[in-house]
Amino acid sequence: MPGSHRCLWSSIVEYVGEVDARMIFLNKTGFNGLYRVHSKGQFNVPLGRYKNPLICDKDNLKAVSKALLQVELHQESFDKVLDRAKRGDFVYFDPPYVPLSETANFVGYDQNGFGVSDQERLAEVFSRLAHRGVKVMLSNSDTPWVQERYKAFRQVKVMAKRLVNTRAYRRGPISEILVLGYYSH
Ligand SMILES: C[S@@+](CC[C@H](N)C(=O)[O-])C[C@H]1O[C@@H](n2cnc3c(N)ncnc32)[C@H](O)[C@@H]1O
16 A cells, blocks of 8 residues: 555544544454454454555545434344334345354354344344335345245345455355345245
């Protein structure tokens, strides 16, 4: 990366504050931009393999900041959307994916994991929203379980680039499913 695109730690801190600067640093230097915490809730991602990461991208930070000015962010469980979403709203769920195999059960984004019962609850929430007239969309892995669970809705297969995988050969494009709750078959 050209030197002019890089900036020093102190200028990042000045720009976004200490806490955000730490987060950006970890995100830009950790393994493939992954965010994951261990059972005690602390950041737990191995070092990434970057030669010269662009840590402070001022133009992008400014653009993101501008885009977020009109946005309200809530950190809460997915089922809370049932309290707010009304007919005509658009809702997109990007949950931890159903594992592709018995051994590929990586669902540990947070200390609580995201197991089969959570996937079942999410499918139920999806269905209730769709029947309410909310335009609801969900992405998940292309597995028989997902196909079966959402069989009442239109499913579109997409090839998605996966950057976050511990094994490089699994980081190429893989088939995923987009479920569209606002179209019949
Ligand atoms: C596939 S990632 C989504 C990544 C996100 N779309 C992005 O581009 O960065 C799945 C996300 O679901 C979140 N998650 C896990 N359990 C959840 C729950 N019960 N309610 C809402 N979100 C949850 C995880 O924290 C994680 O960020």
